Amino acid sequence: MPKNTSLYCQDAEWDHLWKEAQQHDAAIAIWRLPNSEKRSLLIDTQGGHVTYSLDLQSFEPGFMAAPFVGNPYFLMAEYLFVSEVPSVHVSVKEVFPSKAGSPKKENFLYWVNASIQAIKAGSFQKVVLSRTDEEALGADYSTLHFFESLCQVYPQAFVSAFYIPSLKQTWICATPEVLVSLNHEGIFKTISLAGTQSVNNQEGQIKKPQDARWSQKEIEEQAFVSRYIIECFKKIRLREYIENGPKTIEAGNLLHLKTEYLVDTKALNFPQLPGIMLSLLHPTSAVCGTPKEAAIDWIKQAEAYDREFYSGYLGPVNLNDEIYLFVNLRTVKITKDINEYIATYYAGCGVTEDSDPEKEWEETEMKCQTLQRILSI
Numbered sequence: 001m002p003k004n005t006s007l008y009c010q011d012a013e014w015d016h017l018w019k020e021a022q023q024h025d026a027a028i029a030i031w032r033l034p035n036s037e038k039r040s041l042l043i044d045t046q047g048g049h050v051t052y053s054l055d056l057q058s059f060e061p062g063f064m065a066a067p068f069v070g071n072p073y074f075l076m077a078e079y080l081f082v083s084e085v086p087s088v089h090v091s092v093k094e095v096f097p098s099k100a101g102s103p104k105k106e107n108f109l110y111w112v113n114a115s116i117q118a119i120k121a122g123s124f125q126k127v128v129l130s131r132t133d134e135e136a137l138g139a140d141y142s143t144l145h146f147f148e149s150l151c152q153v154y155p156q157a158f159v160s161a162f163y164i165p166s167l168k169q170t171w172i173c174a175t176p177e178v179l180v181s182l183n184h185e186g187i188f189k190t191i192s193l194a195g196t197q198s199v200n201n202q203e204g205q206i207k208k209p210q211d212a213r214w215s216q217k218e219i220e221e222q223a224f225v226s227r228y229i230i231e232c233f234k235k236i237r238l239r240e241y242i243e244n245g246p247k248t249i250e251a252g253n254l255l256h257l258k259t260e261y262l263v264d265t266k267a268l269n270f271p272q273l274p275g276i277m278l279s280l281l282h283p284t285s286a287v288c289g290t291p292k293e294a295a296i297d298w299i300k301q302a303e304a305y306d307r308e309f310y311s312g313y314l315g316p317v318n319l320n321d322e323i324y325l326f327v328n329l330r331t332v333k334i335t336k337d338i339n340e341y342i343a344t345y346y347a348g349c350g351v352t353e354d355s356d357p358e359k360e361w362e363e364t365e366m367k368c369q370t371l372q373r374i375l376s377i
Contacts, residue, residue, distance in 0.1 A: 015144045017041060017081070022163060027075045029063040029162035031316065032151050033324060040316065043079040047165045056275040056323055064325060065162055065314040068283055068307040069296070073164055077319065104131065105361055111302040112357040118298065119353045126224050127289035127298050130348030132305060133368050137341040137375065143170055143334065149374050150174040154252045158326040160314060171309050173331035174370065176251035179281060179313045180274045182323040186266035188273050192225035194286050194350055195257040196363050199250060209248040212255050217354035222246055222257040225286045229261055232280040240268060252370050274323050287311035287327060287348065308333065310346035330370045345371055
């Protein structure tokens with residue numbers, strides 16, 4: 001098969017390709033862009049490699065996956081399959097067992113309280129704390145079935161799964177958050193996304209986005225992210241941008257506040273903008289905090305685990321002259337332990353001076369449930 005060849009097929013053996021790639025120590029990624037029916041599957045038989053450059057316009061076509069802290073991996077589009085994959089029917093559980101009262105919760109509440117006190121003392125303005133949940137999966141677990149289930153349930157999200165053989169890990173996400181994108185017309189986009197509430201009201205009925213009511217804490221949390229993006233524009237003396245929002249958007253079982261920022265790179269003759277903004281933005285205050293350095297130091301102290309790819313970024317690069325990189329949220333890591341698969345779920349919340357520790361815990365519960373309620377059916 002020629003390298004960098006797209007195969008347009010309706011009945012590709014996606015599951016077979018995935019398993020074959022893993023057996024031969026190849027890197028593999030599959031994704032579906034928001035509001036699209038097209039699925040793409042990429043194979044790099046060399047296993048992918050760490051890249052030390054963010055000069056995106058110089059990259060070959062491929063897929064990037066970056067950790068929260070550290071250099072990204074790049075998977076070359078050695079083989080690329082594109083298809084309209086039939087959806088898998090899914091019935092989603094509406095209720096997931098609560099883990100209230102666990103030692104994990106007590107530890108999380110302790111650090112939220114400690115963060116609030118540190119904010120009041122002037123150590124930083126905002127910090128994003130995260131935690132994990134783990135569960136064993138059945139022997140019949142299938143990455144491709146899970147991927148298709150997420151595509152059906154979250155049509156407006158970027159849904160992706162990737163495997164890097166040197167790490168022996170599969171990561172799967174259904175994320176609503178664009179970090180940087182560039183379409184074929186040269187329009188650059190980034191967004192500020194923060195603030196979280198359930199899509200269901202107290203009676204269990206689905207709320208319309210326009211009916212959502214946001215607290216001052218949530219509005220300010222999202223404003224931190226917006227100000228951070230504008231500061232990055234100021235650093236490169238970019239003034240020609242369009243700002244849309246904030247507005248409420250729906251992402252699966254959650255509602256968020258979102259503001260879009262658009263730049264016409266062709267009009268400005270600025271093709272380097274995606275790579276430059278990527279280096280400035282990541283990690284954003286939506287997954288880290290403000291100021292960035294102080295927040296990262298606090299996170300290292302408060303979180304007793306390595307985030308790895310959670311709150312990093314991922315997505316296709318230079319396929320059809322477009323770039324789509326998303327923040328790796330609503331994510332789960334799949335590893336194999338002898339004869340069973342282990343799922344590790346990740347969720348975080350933005351802590352400010354006005355935070356309520358119990359509500360922050362509830363927010364992480366809702367975010368974990370985004371994937372748990374699908375993977376557990």
